[in-house]
Amino acid sequence: xxxxxxxxxxxxxxxxxxxxxxxxxxxxxxxxxxxxxxxxxxxxxxxxxxxxxxxxxxxxxxxxxxxxxxxxxxxxxxxxxxxxxxxxxxxxxxxxxxxxxxxxxxxxxxxxxxxxxxxxxxxxxxxxxxxxxxxxxxxxxxxxxxxxxxxxxxxxxxxxxxxxxxxxxxxxxxxxxxxxxxxxxxxxxxxxxxxxxxxxxxxxxxxxxxxxxxxxxxxxxxxxxxxxxxxxxxxxxxxxxxxxxxxxxxxxxxxxxxxxxxxxxxxxxxxxxxxxxxxxxxxxxxxxxxxxxxxxxxxxxxxxxxxxxxxxxxxxxxxxxxxxxxxxxxxxxxxxxxxxxxxxxxxxxxxxxxxxxxxx
Amino acid sequence: xxxxxxxxxxxxxxxxxxxxxxxxxxxxxxxxxxxxxxxxxxxxxxxxxxxxxxxxxxxxxxxxxxxxxxxxxxxxxxxxxxxxxxxxxxxxxxxxxxxxxxxxxxxxxxxxxxxxxxxxxxxxxxx
Numbered sequence: 452x453x454x455x456x457x458x459x460x461x462x463x464x465x466x467x468x469x470x471x472x473x474x475x476x477x478x479x480x481x482x483x484x485x486x487x488x489x490x491x492x493x494x495x496x497x498x499x500x501x502x503x504x505x506x507x508x509x510x511x512x513x514x515x516x517x518x519x520x521x522x523x524x525x526x527x528x529x530x531x532x533x534x535x536x537x538x539x540x541x542x543x544x545x546x547x548x549x550x551x552x553x554x555x556x557x558x559x560x561x562x563x564x565x566x567x568x569x570x571x572x573x574x575x576x577x578x579x580x581x582x583x584x585x586x587x588x589x590x591x592x593x594x595x596x597x598x599x600x601x602x603x604x605x606x607x608x609x610x611x612x613x614x615x616x617x618x619x620x621x622x623x624x625x626x627x628x629x630x631x632x633x634x635x636x637x638x639x640x641x642x643x644x645x646x647x648x649x650x651x652x653x654x655x656x657x658x659x660x661x662x663x664x665x666x667x668x669x670x671x672x673x674x675x676x677x678x679x680x681x682x683x684x685x686x687x688x689x690x691x692x693x694x695x696x697x698x699x700x701x702x703x704x705x706x707x708x709x710x711x712x713x714x715x716x717x718x719x720x721x722x723x724x725x726x727x728x729x730x731x732x733x734x735x736x737x738x739x740x741x742x743x744x745x746x747x748x749x750x751x752x753x754x755x756x757x758x759x760x761x762x763x764x765x766x767x768x769x770x771x772x773x774x775x776x777x778x779x780x781x782x783x784x785x786x787x788x789x790x791x792x793x794x795x796x797x798x799x800x801x802x803x804x805x806x807x808x809x810x811x
Numbered sequence: 812x813x814x815x816x817x818x819x820x821x822x823x824x825x826x827x828x829x830x831x832x833x834x835x836x837x838x839x840x841x842x843x844x845x846x847x848x849x850x851x852x853x854x855x856x857x858x859x860x861x862x863x864x865x866x867x868x869x870x871x872x873x874x875x876x877x878x879x880x881x882x883x884x885x886x887x888x889x890x891x892x893x894x895x896x897x898x899x900x901x902x903x904x905x906x907x908x909x910x911x912x913x914x915x916x917x918x919x920x921x922x923x924x925x926x927x928x929x930x931x932x933x934x935x936x937x938x
Contacts, residue, residue, distance in 0.1 A: 490913060494913050494914070494915075496922075499923070534812065535812065662884075664837055664838045664839070664885035677861070679861065681861055682861055742812045743813050744812045745856065745863060745865065754839075756839055756840055758844075760844055768844075773840035773889070777888065778839075778840070780888050781887070781888065810913065
């Protein structure tokens with residue numbers, strides 16, 4: 452470090468950060484020359500707790516790794532345990548998992564868009580995004596009894612079914628949400644201040660993003676067509692969709708990609724409801740998990756990776772997960788280099804960081 | 812049950828990782844897992860076109876193995892975490908947090924190691 456550089460601790464408590472994360476910024480005047488992320492403020496040892504609970508109780512634990520991604524955490528975990536048990540879940544459960552997962556993705560992306568709007572000082576846009584998000588949370592509450600921790604996945608399928616009335620209600624609500632979101636979408640597309648604040652900010656080219664292990668919206672905004680839903684897990688293999696990909700690779704692209712993915716999620720929910728097969732939505736698991744398995748799912752922030760090891764007992768021997776934000780730590784450092792201090796908040800938010808997920 | 816699993820000696824991992832990088836694989840993560848005999852399994856996962864390739868090596872507790880963070884920078888964070896939680900160390904780490912990546916000061920060392928018993932500390936309200 453040269454003498455005229457200063458080290459500025461950004462966080463762990465900062466108005467723009469929803470959760471505690473510290474980044475030590477090495478500054479030369481107003482420009483970032485290096486950054487060192489520091490985590491460990493909300494490490495809860497949940498991977499260890501899994502070893503103390505039986506595999507059915509552990510569904511509740513993984514849901515609490517992060518509220519915003521709780522459906523996908525449970526989905527990845529349940530898929531892994533089901534693979535260890537050799538359990539094939541009913542087709543209806545696979546479609547139901549898609550419906551709730553995509554609703555979750557929508558509310559997570561709207562949460563992100565609101566936080567991003569707040570970070571670049573567009574308060575009314577922030578409130579409009581969250582107002583629309585409330586409607587999705589209402590659907591969650593009506594269909595599961597909870598707004599965030601919906602606890603809908605379990606080993607063997609889902610805990611609840613969707614009645615025809617509920618399905619019709621979701622489709623109607625999605626039409627209303629689409630109408631409302633199109634107005635907000637126009638602001639993201641056309642507002643000059645948003646473009647001025649985000650366009651060209653912290654670009655991460657395709658090769659660099661791939662080399663640094665980027666996943667999800669960050670990778671897709673850099674032109675990498677990577678989406679774990681294309682693995683075909685749950686009912687995604689039966690649905691018609693292609694990953695949304697943008698090429699500008701800057702903060703604007705990372706924001707707009709989420710805007711476009713909200714429409715994609717609406718379409719996936721509609722497809723899943725239209726194709727929802729009749730039959731059971733749960734099958735009782737038998738036996739105990741034995742062996743090693745890796746389960747991957749596309750969370751709102753990108754690929755989540757679960758490693759599970761069972762030894763034939765009720766409790767898993769080991770569970771390890773790697774969340775998208777953990778994968779984005781190296782790329783965040785790269786994005787920050789050369790940027791102005793005043794842009795640091797939006798750059799950090801552009802990866803949609805989830806620290807609870809990262810630290811477990 | 813893990814597709815495309817390759818079992819290697821720890822001394823052969825770096826060469827294989829180099830090959831995977833040349834073939835265009837993306838680093839996904841590394842996982843540590845302590846066995847009943849005290850040895851530690853290390854899994855290295857890589858992805859290409861949504862297909863996973865996983866390398867597995869088993870090392871003795873307390874051993875220092877070669878870091879792959881010079882090949883994939885993204886591995887540095889996973890290696891820091893494993894070196895704090897398990898009884899395995901990495902040589903040549905590009906970014907070394909020195910045991911303060913995820914664990915707080917005063918936390919038990921290697922809490923995921925074999926035979927580590929962590930004493931429970933109750934809060935002030937415990938009877």
